[in-house]
Amino acid sequence: MSIYLRCMRKSVAHNTIWLTGSLVAQKVLSFVYFAIIARQLGVEETGLYVFALAFTALFGIFADFGLTPVVIREVAKERDHSQFSPSVKTRLIVSLRLKALFIVISAVAAVGFAKLLGYEERTIMIVLATSGVMMLDAIHVFAYGILRGVQNLRYEAIGMFGGQLLVVLLGGYVLFNTQSIFLLVGALAVGSLFNVINGVYHVWRAGIKIPFSYKISFGDIKGLLLMAWPFAAAGILARGYAQIDVILLSKMTGLTAVGLYAVPSKIVFAFQFIPIALAAALYPAMSRAFVASREKLSRIVQISMSYLMFLAIPLIVILLTMSPVIIKYVFGDAYLSSVILLQILSISMLFGFIDFPIGSLLNAVHKQHLQTMSMFITLVTNLGLNLLLIPRYGALGATIAAVVGQTVLFSTGLYFARNVIHWDVSVLLSRAVRMLASGGAVAALALALLPRLTSFLEYLSQSGQTLYLFAVLLGSLAGLGIVYIILIFVLRAITIAEVKTFISTYIKRNV
Structure with a gap:
């Protein structure tokens, strides 16, 4: 193996460690911060805050329009990042100018559509404020995209964690003093501005120069937009699927329903870093195996699905059985109506986790269009169900639509991938049965201990021993997880030898 390839593989490993570590820390901070927001603001104000962010996030995808993935790909092609080739330099300039235009258009469109849809004046003003945050986010995403192209994710990892920490500190001060949503959005803006400064500074430090006075033609613009379009389509579908339920809830049932729905959504989404990190770690191995050996590719996909199933089942069991105490003592009595929503939504985690290897598989074998088609089918299904169920069932209808949507996403992806590799169904089913048996035993134990x-916990709450309360709650949840792991090894759903092999593959990026 050449020195260049060894350095490249080492760089990929270091980047994954940095980004995964940052993502985990950021998720923990974000979850704690949201729990404080929910408790301090109350259901309706939390719904307003969540809606404004979801609404502008929907328009935020148009601010990028697939340009950042193109920039990452084009910059990554260059060996000398201090002196780009003319074609890459042109694409960077065009991307930068289009990005500036799209950012402004997206922000104006977000506020305009909020007015068009008839939201209250205060809601529109908060959307205006969050549009400013969206503009800053679009800038730092572009800067970090350039750094990703030169395979340096360290500064992005530091920036994202540092920005989140700033938001938590400033937002926490606001929550315990004024409880102003406008100031909370201001805290978000400070975190985003920190990332803008961090990203732009390290692009400059890397010696990457983008000349602003550079002539471009209409053909350059057209060519870049054609390159960006597939990424834009995938991004629009994914963002639409993620945000459309909150927006429909806000119009059809009100902000209180949004607040109740936001809590279980946040809890379930908080664990998304697990399949995301695993998929990112195994994607290079999948790409190499596609060229070298379909048998190895099949093994990677099915092992990763097994391990994600292994991780998803205890989370589902804990959320199904322990959701009453989690909601009551983490978020407060005002959100007790969210318990049933969390229990239903937790079921989607199984398909949500094991769908990631399938998506990575389709991308690795150059069938991205099938993944996009799967997302389109899911979005249409989810939108139709939301329109049908929300008017009758409110947040419960949105929850049911989300579970069905996730099931459709997994099912269509599996259908498209059915002939790509050989599926050893008997092995997967055998593992699944043993894992479900372990999960069932843990569920029985949890239900027995719950009263x-x-x-x-109620005694601790009444006596004001808050820290002890959370320690007992976390310890109880961790104890259930440990029992599950023991049962997994006892029933041989997964063996210790398999775990060692998997960890070795994960760290070394080798197959």
């Missing part, structure tokens, strides 16, 4: 745990 006593609830009584003890």
